[in-house]
Amino acid sequence: MIWLSQIRRKQTNPRVPQIIIIALGFLLIILGKADVTAVRFMQGGLVEVIAPIYSVISVPVNSIETVFEGVQTVASLRSEANRLSAENKRLRKWQQLAESLEVQNRQLRTVLGAVIPLDWNSITARVIVVPGGNFSHSMIIEHGPGYDIATGSAVVTAEGLVGYIISSSQHYSRVLLISDVNARIPIILSDSSWPGLAVGKNGLILQLDFLPVESDPTINESVLTSGHGGLLPAGIPVGNVSSVTNETVLVKPTVDLRKLSFVTILTRKNATDFMFSPDENNSLYSPLIQRDSERLFEGLNSRELIQ
Amino acid sequence: MTRSVAPPKSNNYNVDFSKQFLVFGIGFVITLFELALAQWSFLFSSAPMISLCYFYILGLLRPKLLSFITVISLALLFELMGGDMLGVRVTAFYVVALMLKKRIVQSENNDFIAHWANFSLVCLAVVIFRLLMFMMIYFTQPNLSVIAFQIGISILVFPIFFVVISVILSLTGSPIREDA
Numbered sequence: 001m002i003w004l005s006q007i008r009r010k011q012t013n014p015r016v017p018q019i020i021i022i023a024l025g026f027l028l029i030i031l032g033k034a035d036v037t038a039v040r041f042m043q044g045g046l047v048e049v050i051a052p053i054y055s056v057i058s059v060p061v062n063s064i065e066t067v068f069e070g071v072q073t074v075a076s077l078r079s080e081a082n083r084l085s086a087e088n089k090r091l092r093k094w095q096q097l098a099e100s101l102e103v104q105n106r107q108l109r110t111v112l113g114a115v116i117p118l119d120w121n122s123i124t125a126r127v128i129v130v131p132g133g134n135f136s137h138s139m140i141i142e143h144g145p146g147y148d149i150a151t152g153s154a155v156v157t158a159e160g161l162v163g164y165i166i167s168s169s170q171h172y173s174r175v176l177l178i179s180d181v182n183a184r185i186p187i188i189l190s191d192s193s194w195p196g197l198a199v200g201k202n203g204l205i206l207q208l209d210f211l212p213v214e215s216d217p218t219i220n221e222s223v224l225t226s227g228h229g230g231l232l233p234a235g236i237p238v239g240n241v242s243s244v245t246n247e248t249v250l251v252k253p254t255v256d257l258r259k260l261s262f263v264t265i266l267t268r269k270n271a272t273d274f275m276f277s278p279d280e281n282n283s284l285y286s287p288l289i290q291r292d293s294e295r296l297f298e299g300l301n302s303r304e305l306i307q
Numbered sequence: 308m309t310r311s312v313a314p315p316k317s318n319n320y321n322v323d324f325s326k327q328f329l330v331f332g333i334g335f336v337i338t339l340f341e342l343a344l345a346q347w348s349f350l351f352s353s354a355p356m357i358s359l360c361y362f363y364i365l366g367l368l369r370p371k372l373l374s375f376i377t378v379i380s381l382a383l384l385f386e387l388m389g390g391d392m393l394g395v396r397v398t399a400f401y402v403v404a405l406m407l408k409k410r411i412v413q414s415e416n417n418d419f420i421a422h423w424a425n426f427s428l429v430c431l432a433v434v435i436f437r438l439l440m441f442m443m444i445y446f447t448q449p450n451l452s453v454i455a456f457q458i459g460i461s462i463l464v465f466p467i468f469f470v471v472i473s474v475i476l477s478l479t480g481s482p483i484r485e486d487a
Contacts, residue, residue: 025394028383032393057339057343058339058342129388129389130346132352133391134450134454257351258349
């Protein structure tokens with residue numbers, strides 16, 4: 001009898017379900033990494049259901065923030081008035097300069113025949129979920145129904161690039177921020193036009209990779225999207241060079257990613273889903289020319305051709 | 308010759324389902340609130356892990372109310388809504404809940420400071436586990452200062468949650484401590 005009870009005890013080992021659940025957890029990790037379509041759809045569906053509830057729950061959080069901002073504003077009213085009047089004077093000067101430059105720009109366009117990119121639409125969206133942990137820098141935005149937003153569409157503000165769409169559903173989309181470790185933004189340095197890749201570090205600073213050895217980035221030099229690959233429009237400010245060492249070049253984003261309320265999604269008029277249809281993606285740009293003396297990237301050509 | 312008699316099986320599942328559902332509902336709101344906290348600029352990407360606080364305190368004070376399904380589903384909800392690595396938080400939270408159920412992280416004299424210290428260790432362990440998984444998956448290292456800030460602020464939030472939940476449990480009229 002004792003022997004039988006021991007066998008029964010072995011048969012109902014309580015650790016088996018615990019091990020199974022932990023194994024399922026690791027299986028989820030692998031599934032998440034594999035980027036399975038079913039998981040993406042599940043995520044999109046869940047966001048559609050939960051996001052309205054979340055909006056209600058986040059109301060008190062926003063209210064508290066508004067109260068704090070109000071108190072801060074009252075406290076610094078005098079200095080704020082002085083700052084605004086100084087800024088107003090400065091802006092008036094800039095306005096005059098901008099008007100003259102606009103005229104000049106229009107004249108130059110007619111001379112040079114520059115092509116204005118007309119094939120982009122803009123959609124305004126409200127930010128509803130921002131990164132809560134440091135292991136993933138993505139956010140959920142609400143753009144409302146009736147938009148066909150392709151994966152890979154750029155998300156910007158007036159200051160510059162915020163990120164790009166990685167999944168989209170009927171009302172909501174998920175944006176991968178430029179600060180995420182998975183974000184790779186093709187860029188050029190504004191002064192020297194050297195190309196590179198801005199890589200997120202899951203912090204508030206980006207790092208420039210694949211920058212040619214000959215490049216000599218300077219502090220505060222602007223970093224713009226290059227448009228290579230056709231995914232993002234060229235010329236959107238990404239950030240300014242904040243640190244240059246022998247090994248790394250760091251960039252501070254022009255957009256303060258911590259203070260996003262509304263963003264603009266840039267979509268092509270003939271939207272192409274870049275990330276889901278590689279065949280269509282490949283048709284949008286030509287491969288690099290396989291010649292030693294010539295390269296396609298801007299900045300590399302001039303010096304090598306001179307040599 | 309003595310015959311070994313099996314001890315009477317404790318009735319761990321004799322808990323009203325509605326109470327567990329209420330715990331799930333409150334956890335649901337707390338999880339979304341944790342996501343919402345990141346909207347404050349100084350908590351950007353480092354919102355305190357208040358859902359972990361909630362599970363931990365509930366596991367200490369009322370282990371019968373803390374079901375594994377609640378822990379797993381709410382951790383999964385956070386991962387899906389926050390775009391986090393899938394499964395990492397679920398596994399970490401499940402292990403913490405398991406430890407709480409098995410009374411591995413329990414102080415003998417029910418001292419608050421000991422609970423706080425244990426929570427700090429658990430919090431650190433959870434973040435280190437997530438950090439290791441992140442480094443294994445992406446072969447890179449995230450910004451450690453932000454992670455340290457998140458751990459610190461989570462530890463600071465713990466006493467507030469402990470007091471609030473203790474008061475709520477005492478107001479309901481039942482003893483605060485209820486062993487499994």
